[in-house]
Amino acid sequence: MKKWLAVVVACLMLAGLVAGCGSQEKAPDKQAAFALSKNAEFIVPYAPGGGSDLFARTLAEIIQKNKFANEAVMIVNKPGGAGAVGDAYTFSKKGDSHVITAYVSGQMTSNLMNKTAVSYDKLTPIANLALDEYLLGILSDNYKNFAEMLAAAKAAPDEITIGGSGKGTEDELCVGLLNKYTGAKFKYVPFNSSGEVMSAMLGGHIKAGIFNPNECNAQIAAGKVATLGGFGVKRLDGVFKDTPTFGELGYKDVVFQQFRGIAGPPDMSPEAVKFWVETFRKATQTEQWKKDYLAKNGLTEHFLEPEEYKTFLAGENQKYADILKEIAAQ
Structure with a gap:
């Protein structure tokens, strides 16, 4: 009888140990979802009234209106240095998941031409949302x-x-x-x-x-x-509709489109990146975004997630560098 009880107890202990190991194995896969714990800063590296300002304010309004975030997303204009001042501010907020910035072609060309301190690859790529025309x-x-x-x-x-x-x-x-x-x-x-x-x-x-x-x-x-x-x-x-492209006018090489995306400070957590990607995905699926922003202002939808966006940015950076080198050689 004692031997039988010993076997039962041993089996129960083994089962408990296996269950415990199973829960320990699953724990690392369980990541706590990120949520804003205070108002977020949405940096616009240009003065109020421009394209980046409208881009950011439209997104902030959609997020607020539809309660896609649990705290407010506040627009903060930091103009100067063709985007360099705003980029430097965002870069200084290393690891801060409550700071994001509008990131567009101008900030990239500014870095290439003016040798500013913050290049595109020093920030955290979050998503590209659209292409803008000139x-x-x-x-x-x-x-x-x-x-x-x-x-x-x-x-x-x-x-x-x-x-x-x-x-x-x-x-x-x-x-x-x-x-x-x-x-x-x-x-x-x-x-x-x-x-x-x-x-x-x-x-x-x-x-x-x-x-x-x-x-x-x-x-x-x-x-x-x-x-x-x-x-x-x-x-x-x-x-x-009556404005011809420069290609139509006989200048096929006079072509340029601007990307409009979002970046964060260095070392933004993966959970925060995921939160912002999903927040902007929801925003770009609204009628307000599609009709009142894209269609009304002549933009093309072009949503890219972080890895795609990172590759896209590298390609754009090389393309701009090549064009600027040609222009400098004139």
């Missing part, structure tokens, strides 16, 4: 078409001014492409934001400006501004 805008009574503006530029090198948001940004790259492939010599004038570019153009201080569709559509609809050419691969709809 347009050459003028006051509606300045030139009838691009051919007329081009003739004026060739007749007076460095006198026909084109404004853009910052030194070493994608706006400057667009002007560089025009100079390289048209044989003209337009003069690039940097400003802190596209809002300042529009104000300078409306005030007659510059002849033209580089704009994303959402930065000039209201003035076009009002008849104050006209667009002479688009840098995309196909024409846009709406108020831009």
Whole structure:
């Protein structure tokens, strides 16, 4: 009898040990889900009123409205240095999962041209959400078409001014492409934001400006501004339907599109990255995003998750470096 009881007790102990081992094996797979414990900072490395500002504010509004996050997402504008000031701030928040930043082509080109401290690979890639187009805008009574503006530029090198948001940004790259492939010599004038570019153009201080569709559509609809050419691969709809691409005008190499994505500080936890990816995925599936932002402002949906986004950024960085090297050699 004692022997039988000993066997039973031993079996029970062995079963308990096996169960305990099983629970220990599963424990590492169980990761606590990340949730905001305070308001998040959504950094915009440019002044209010520009494309990145609208991008971030639209997302923050959608997140708040639909309660996709348990705390508020606050917009914080940190303009300066063509995105370098905002990027430096985000970089300084190492490991902080409550800080994210809008990350667009201009920040990448700024780093390449100005040798700023924070390159794309020093931040945590979260997701790319869309591709934005570029347009050459003028006051509606300045030139009838691009051919007329081009003739004026060739007749007076460095006198026909084109404004853009910052030194070493994608706006400057667009002007560089025009100079390289048209044989003209337009003069690039940097400003802190596209809002300042529009104000300078409306005030007659510059002849033209580089704009994303959402930065000039209201003035076009009002008849104050006209667009002479688009840098995309196909024409846009709406108020831009009559604007030819530069490819249509005979300059097939004058093509550039801007990516619009999200990045975080270095060493952001995988759980936090997953939280932000899912939050932005939900936001981009709303009608407000698709109709009121993408369709209304002429953007193309292009959602990339962290690993895809990381590969995409590396490819874009190399492409921009190659283009900028060609422009510098002019």
